[in-house]
Amino acid sequence: MYFLRRILFAIPLLLVISVLAFVLVHLAPGGPFDSERKPASPEIERNIKAKYHLDEPIWKQYGRYLGDLLHGDFGVSLKYRNHSVNDIIAQGLPVSMLLGGLAFCFATAVGVPLGFFTAARRGRWPDYLGSFFAVLAVCIPSFVVAPALILIFAMKLKWFPVALWSTPWHMVLPSIALGSYFVGKVARIMREGMLTAAQSEFVTAARAKGLGETALLLKHAFPIALLPVVSYSGPMLADLLTGSFIIENIFQIPGIGVFLVNSSLNRDYTVVVGLSLLYAMLLIALNLAVDFAYTWLDPRVKYE
């Protein structure tokens, strides 16, 4: 019931987002067809606007947009006039999702053990070393990590390609560059979770029963410590799956992240609104999935 209600609530939320995105992007100065080369006659400008209904009042344009949207049609891109927004999403989203998924795997596969390890060795040098790396990973932005990786592993050592997207080899460096920030983030959250869990009563009780320290941490503290990581993974996945402008740009990856940024610079109205909605839907869906995962992991959590 609870989840059904959440899904129903998402519909008006998406409507509000679409109105906001639509109005805001139309309000921004400059339009999609402004360019250095002015057409030979003002009529040409009018022809173009008429073709894309930009000459109509904005409420009418929105109504038309909403009507198309209900049929699953996000409209045509005003910048890439041969492509529909559906096209752009269909071509770009799988790529961004694969890249984001790989970065997610990298972030959790490295971050969770790192957090666990530093918490288990709390206050000793492995803790300081691990935590130092975790902080470093959070602090260095991806536009520094990516070129550094390219310089070392692609240009100097020639282990990986410098850019483009076709074989698994092409995916390694961008996944690491995109995931490194989240490695640090996940490790820190995991460490905090472990420390909190280790102090909770049921762990003390288990220790009193004479359970070994390793079993204690692995079987009792670990699942509870994982909960904050799980709740963080929702927004993290939404962030990763919708692509990264910087990483996609540096590695020349045909994902959706580049469009998310460029479309607003280009005033490509339909793409801006379409991708905003897509991002909103992903965020809602992933948050829902996280809440769902919560009930599985922690039976104390119940949604009414």
Place this chain on the structure above:
Amino acid sequence: MRFSGRARWIFPLARFFFFAAALALAAGCSRHEPPADLTIINNVEPESLDPAIIVAQADMRVVSGLFEGLTRLEPVAARAVPGLAESWDISPDGKIYTFHLRTNLLWSTGEPITSADVVYSWIRALDPKTASRYAGQLYYLKNAEEFNTGKITNAALVGVSAPDKFTVRAELKSPTAFFLDLCAFPTLAVVPRQAIEKYGDHWLMAKQLPVSGAFQLAAWRLNDKIRLKKNLRYWDATNTQSEIIDILPVGSPNTALNLYERGQVDIVWDKELIPSELMDVLLQRADFHSFTYLGTYFFRFNVTHKPFDDPRVRKALALAVDKERIVEKITKAGEVITGHLVPAGTRNYTPPAGLGYDPVLARKLLAEAGYPGGKGFPRFEYLFNAAAGGGGKIHENVAIELQQMWRDELGISMELRQVETQVFWGMQSRLDYQLSRSSWIGDYNDANTFLGMFVTGDGNNETGWSNPHYDELVHAANEETDLTRREKLFQQAETILVHDELPIVPLYIYVGINYFDTNKVLGIWENVLDDHPLRSIRKIKAKL
């Protein structure tokens, strides 16, 4: 043990992610494509591949390989030579062109290309419903402008017709010296009616796309690659040098350079794709080629407001600019400074000298205009846009340099204002500025592509400047069939523009830059249009 029981879900979940990733990787591997003979980086993803829609030079380089016009540009000097038309006759008054098509023309899908296809293509580009931004390239035809702007609706009245299957008759408004060059321009290229009428705006996505040019469109993935395959039915297919060409859309100069250095691409051909910090070093290398072409960097005055309504003020500002400093300190790619708008090297034309660097005269003129030593000169603003790519910083640095020169030489102070590119164009055309950075790349090799802009009321004038004598001279030049007399008229017009009135101040002539190894790639020549037909380019196969 309850928690660990629930926690077991983590492991299947992790396993699921692992296998999903592995599967995706496998899917990534399975995309088998034969390697291309030639890989080119051509700047960002094209806006379109429809010849009637595109406006960017980079897009035209690709589209010219797919669709050809009555003429085509030859690769060495980019002159218009017979394309789909084998020959033509021009009436003595220069107004009627009769083109004779080759009789062996076929679409890549096998149907014959006839004169009706040419008429269809031109009328389509003019049709208001096509919404072509470059429809103006056809306004030289009789009634074309009227049809495009909706004043007449009967397409039959437009000055293009097909008297028989292999003849195209074009009737012009006035003799147009560069009409044959225009026939090679993408807007006038011949496009497939059969596909356009069937698929509408998505015609380029047709599985079997009929093309009239040297290459077929084998694949087009957004921001990934465009793959071109030799069109065997092209009339000149025997001279097409490469079988498969990949065009990569790359906007980041560093990425382009990295890909080139690792041997992933053979050619990078856009001046914006050189990291500007490395410009001086890279230009020393043998595989980096720079050459002047038909493009001018300048700035505009809004002459409708004080104090720039006074030509003496505009002249004073122009004379106080040390252009050498701009090309040596900022652009650094070997640009040539200029006092005139039309670049030297434009066909049938030698531009007049324009103004040089003379701060003494500048101060004198400013004093004459009522601002001795810059006293009482209002603060003013210089508008420029935030551009992407390797040249991104250039607009800003030029603005800073100008600001300093005018403060030091004339004692006047200027503020800088940077706006988003899409906002900039609108402000410029609304005359919502005082001074604004500008540039122009010639569409065809003729002085008119530059001088035609500043005629009263032209959409690209954007200065508010109007001079009846200038208008008359440009108009008379375009009516003139004698090339020497035409040149004289254009020179007089340009003298008014860059010596007497100065609604604009030209700064330097652009250089084109491309990089490729001349020992590995053949068929690219440096020319003033920076145009390099794909059909002529070939990579020398490495010996095994």
